[in-house]
Amino acid sequence: DGGITQSPKYLFRKEGQNVTLSCEQNLNHDAMYWYRQDPGQGLRLIYYSQIVNDFQKGDIAEGYSVSREKKESFPLTVTSAQKNPTAFYLCASMETGGFSGANVLTFGAGSRLTVL
């Protein structure tokens, strides 16, 4: 079955360390996204990529970095510059062709990062 795989599901990090969250999709979707979820704040967009080798900052990109070297993969690095990294991170993808008003996000199961 097609879908999005995020790993690891749980991750613990010491302050000052960088950590990379993996996101892989086999849906052949062009666009991929990273959202951060905090209690009471909904989802906030970190980065997104509409095609390979191109990505744009979302609303809260500071302290994060991404790459899009392959269509299937969109890893997110949480750097030591991110002051409050403890959160639930969600990766998503979207097929961008077809009827422009009907595009739907497909989400992974999420990765929970805790800074110790």
Add this chain to the structure above:
Amino acid sequence: GNSVTQMEGPVTLSEEAFLTINCTYTATGYPSLFWYVQYPGEGLQLLLKATKADDKGSNKGFEATYRKETTSFHLEKGSVQVSDSAVYFCAFPSGGSNYKLTFGKGTLLTVNP
């Protein structure tokens, strides 16, 4: 700018009660509108959508009607079940792109037996 305002929770109901979760948006034009649901410990999944004014999206007994006059897309279900306990998010494309969604803050629904 574009924004979405969603009814704050948490909402606690008894089984078989009627559910309404309000959602209003501010946008240029008439974007597609979505409701997503997040079950405990999982990612989000699409619940229903409407792509133009007066459309009604429906799924799993939930319904929402695209009201352009009131810029609203309220979620309703006539008889909730314990298994409907989840967080519900209203969303729509924003920032001039159909490929970038803005989400509401989410409404936690708890249904008690």
